[in-house]
Amino acid sequence: MAEPTSTPISTTLLDDELVKRARRGDVRAFDILVRRYQHRIVALAARHVRDWAQAEDIAQEAFVRAYRALESFRGESSFYTWLYRITVNVAKNHLQAQKRKVPLADMSDDGLEALSEDLALQSADTPEQALVRQQTGEALLAALATLPGELRQALLLRELEGLDYQQIAERLNCPVGTVRSRIFRARENIDEKLRPLLDGRATTRARVR
Amino acid sequence: MKSRSHFEDLSALLDGELDHERARFLLRRIGHDQALADTLVRWQQQGDVLRGEHVNVSPDFAERVAARIAAEDATAPMQSAERQMMPMTSAGALRKRPWRGFAAGALLASCAYVVFGWIWPQQQSASGVTASEQVAQHESAAALAAPATPPAMQLSKVILAEAKDAETRDAEPAVARVAQRPARSRIASATSDAQAAARARAASPLTDTPASAQQVAAVQENPGQLPRLMVDEPTSSQWPQPRLPGNGNPFNVSHRPDSIGNDPFRPHLSVDER
Numbered sequence: 001m002a003e004p005t006s007t008p009i010s011t012t013l014l015d016d017e018l019v020k021r022a023r024r025g026d027v028r029a030f031d032i033l034v035r036r037y038q039h040r041i042v043a044l045a046a047r048h049v050r051d052w053a054q055a056e057d058i059a060q061e062a063f064v065r066a067y068r069a070l071e072s073f074r075g076e077s078s079f080y081t082w083l084y085r086i087t088v089n090v091a092k093n094h095l096q097a098q099k100r101k102v103p104l105a106d107m108s109d110d111g112l113e114a115l116s117e118d119l120a121l122q123s124a125d126t127p128e129q130a131l132v133r134q135q136t137g138e139a140l141l142a143a144l145a146t147l148p149g150e151l152r153q154a155l156l157l158r159e160l161e162g163l164d165y166q167q168i169a170e171r172l173n174c175p176v177g178t179v180r181s182r183i184f185r186a187r188e189n190i191d192e193k194l195r196p197l198l199d200g201r202a203t204t205r206a207r208v209r
Numbered sequence: 210m211k212s213r214s215h216f217e218d219l220s221a222l223l224d225g226e227l228d229h230e231r232a233r234f235l236l237r238r239i240g241h242d243q244a245l246a247d248t249l250v251r252w253q254q255q256g257d258v259l260r261g262e263h264v265n266v267s268p269d270f271a272e273r274v275a276a277r278i279a280a281e282d283a284t285a286p287m288q289s290a291e292r293q294m295m296p297m298t299s300a301g302a303l304r305k306r307p308w309r310g311f312a313a314g315a316l317l318a319s320c321a322y323v324v325f326g327w328i329w330p331q332q333q334s335a336s337g338v339t340a341s342e343q344v345a346q347h348e349s350a351a352a353l354a355a356p357a358t359p360p361a362m363q364l365s366k367v368i369l370a371e372a373k374d375a376e377t378r379d380a381e382p383a384v385a386r387v388a389q390r391p392a393r394s395r396i397a398s399a400t401s402d403a404q405a406a407a408r409a410r411a412a413s414p415l416t417d418t419p420a421s422a423q424q425v426a427a428v429q430e431n432p433g434q435l436p437r438l439m440v441d442e443p444t445s446s447q448w449p450q451p452r453l454p455g456n457g458n459p460f461n462v463s464h465r466p467d468s469i470g471n472d473p474f475r476p477h478l479s480v481d482e483r
Contacts, residue, residue: 012225013225013229013232014222014223014225014232014236017232017233017236018236021236021240026240027275027278028239028240028241028246029236029240030275030278031246031271031274031275032239032246032249032250034270034271034274034275035246035249035250035253035271036249036250036253038266038270038271038274039254039257039262039263039264039266040257040262042264042266042270043262043264046264056266056267056270059266059270060270060273060274060277063274064274064277064278064281067278129264129265132265133263133264133265136258136263137258140255140258140259156259158224159255159256159259159260160259160260164224164225164226165221165224165226180217180220180221180226181217183220183224184216184217184220184221187220187252187255188216190255191248191251191252191255194251194255195251
């Protein structure tokens with residue numbers, strides 16, 4: 001695979017491009033945005049209401065409002081930050097409607113991008129969700145264990161350390177193109193092992209409901 | 210068969226490591242390639258699981274969001290039509306399209322309809338405002354739709370049609386409640402002056418739509434029924450003349466075709482207030 005020859009598109013620009021397309025009426029583009037952020041947004045909503053169904057309702061409302069307000073999105077912040085604020089507002093309104101106390105810690109806009117650090121998601125899990133979470137994590141670890149070391153290293157440096165391809169290439173002492181290829185192959189391998197589990201999860205959920 | 214290189218590009222796209230040109234190509238492809246779109250999402254989830262950020266969202270969550278958006282679009286055909294009319298060339302063009310302004314005008318008109326048609330008359334009734342003044346207020350709401358475009362008029366007519374249905378289907382309890390609202394009753398009993406003014410508007414060429422033609426016919430057949438229909442119709446008549454209590458009120462302005470520059474939208478004091 002040839003090396004990128006021009007400026008790479010950042011993840012923010014990826015979102016911006018999807019937003020542009022959604023504004024033009026490209027429903028698929030907005031669907032991708034929903035799928036990209038649904039887990040984080042539901043998790044965010046779950047910090048305000050300790051009920052998973054309500055959290056999903058809040059998240060759904062936030063996405064719908066975001067879609068309706070896409071034209072007002074100026075790109076001054078990232079799409080996710082903007083969506084985060086919409087979600088917090090929807091959650092606040094929801095809580096006020098229910099006359100419940102709003103968690104003060106969640107009302108600050110500080111650290112919007114560092115959402116993962118203080119998520120207390122497990123407390124909102126149902127037993128079934130906790131089981132699925134555990135199974136997914138275990139499957140991922142098992143898939144990682146079967147990967148060749150160089151693929152695993154490259155993927156973990158990207159996903160956990162947040163290094164870009166150039167930094168990973170320097171760390172692993174290999175060309176950027178090799179890093180790119182290794183990360184892709186690692187994802188492909190893991191995907192093969194996780195997909196059946198995810199499909200099974202859908203079936204399980206449908207049965208439980 | 211999709212090229213494997215597309216998926217490798219997808220991986221780089223997810224990491225923000227794909228050059229702009231190829232990213233745009235891939236995004237276009239994702240737009241009509243479900244497998245690529247699904248893969249992008251699954252890889253995103255892989256990272257979320259690795260970072261401990263993954264939560265279990267209902268498998269059909271995204272579908273439910275899409276279904277709700279589609280349902281709301283279906284109930285707001287004007288907005289949907291507006292979106293479909295947008296060119297596919299520039300995102301900025303969306304903001305520049307005049308339809309946006311017209312759509313806003315239509316929404317404003319519908320809001321004004323509610324305020325002037327239902328809420329204000331009820332309040333004014335309590336404070337002793339006459340029926341003709343209520344009709345004048347109602348006219349101002351209707352005339353806000355004067356510069357409306359076809360999509361805006363569509364919305365206004367939907368509102369109008371619903372109101373008319375409510376009047377004609379008296380047998381239906383819910384609709385009957387609407388028809389029995391006090392504001393309607395007061396408007397129906399408007400003075401003959403207001404009826405004449407409404408009749409004049411119906412005859413105006415600017416309002417020569419099928420709906421207004423029906424109203425003219427209805428007027429000729431049964432003049433006594435006129436106000437109930439006419440005050441509901443957002444017409445393209447002259448600018449509204451909202452009147453505040455008291456003839457000497459400086460905020461009472463009128464707008465006439467003989468205004469400065471023959472611009473009916475230029476405000477000036479009415480004769481009795483000069």
